[in-house]
Amino acid sequence: MNAFAIATNWLGNAPDFAVPYALAALGLILTERAGVLSLGAEGLMLVGALAGIGAQIALGQPGISLVIAMLAASGVSLLFAVMVILLRVNQVIAGLALVFFCQGLTSLMGTLFGWTNVAVTSFSAIPLWPLSDLPLVGRLFAQNIVVYLTLPIFIGVVWYLTRTSAGLRLRAVGENPQAADAAGISVTAWRFAAVLAGAALVGLAGAYISVVSTKLWIAGMTGGRGWIAVGLVIFARWSPWKALAGAVLFGCIEALIPQLAAAGVQLPQYFVLMTPYAVTLAVMVWVALARRGGDGEPGALGQPYLREERR
DSSP states (O other): OOOOHHHHHHHHHHHHHHHHHHHHHHHHHEEETTOOOOOOOHHHHHHHHHHHHHHHHHHHHHHHHHHHHHHHHHHHHHHIIIIIIIIIOOOHHHHHHHHHHHHHHHHOOOOTTTOOOOOOOOOOOOOOTGGGGGTTTTTGGGGHHHHHHHHHHHHHHHHHHHHHHHHHHHHHHOHHHHHHHHTTTOOOHHHHHHHHHHHHHHHHHHIIIIIIIIISSSSSTTTTTTHHHHHHHHHTTTOHHHHHHHHHOOOOOOHHHHHHHHHTTOOOOOHHHHHHHHHHHHHHHHHHHHSSSSOOTTTTTOOOGGGOOOO
């Protein structure tokens, strides 16, 4: 395979690898802007992936399957929301417990229902002519519908957070819940809504992997992408646009690995497996060293709140 073909395939496949990171990171930002620390992305992505593939096997409609996956992830996140918002369980412990619970649950259900390794059909690529005929970069403009919708989703979330009164209330709950409560904003209700909405986007990220990208289910198929999304949020300092840029970076790195293998470059298996995590660690170190002034973290992130504790 020549260098031109490698570059073309790499650029064409990068968006497919970047979308799960982008959607998962956006869901986490939406949740954490309300002050709820969400470390359960890996588990919620698995729930979305399993629910999406199950719906696709049963219905054969990828659009409906993605919506069902979002609802399933939101449903599971309700358990997390009750634990951390109402019962005030430590949010780090609850998030980790959610991941382990979802890993076991999805593996069990996938085996019981016989959904493992069942291939499905999904969205086809939609060429944007004449851009899709351009040399080298043409494949960037021949993607599935979810890739095209990712940018409008980001625009919509950013507009909601920064340009609407509802977004202002959500951010107020994450920055200073005492002041928000004093202003008549229900901290509990807004945090519940943020957890459910954020989980829906994380579930969509997982369903994209199973329904749209690989078109089958394998236990643990998210492969740590949820943890990388957690790192992306910190790298982006809770900024959706920086998170999107980070997702593109990780997508390009992940898309490059199979192209190197196709070109005959021999890479140790475990080196390939560790590469995304090594990059995540490097990014985290860079963020820590480059941090100046405010880091963008919501002021009340990870802090439980009860109205009786108003100060």
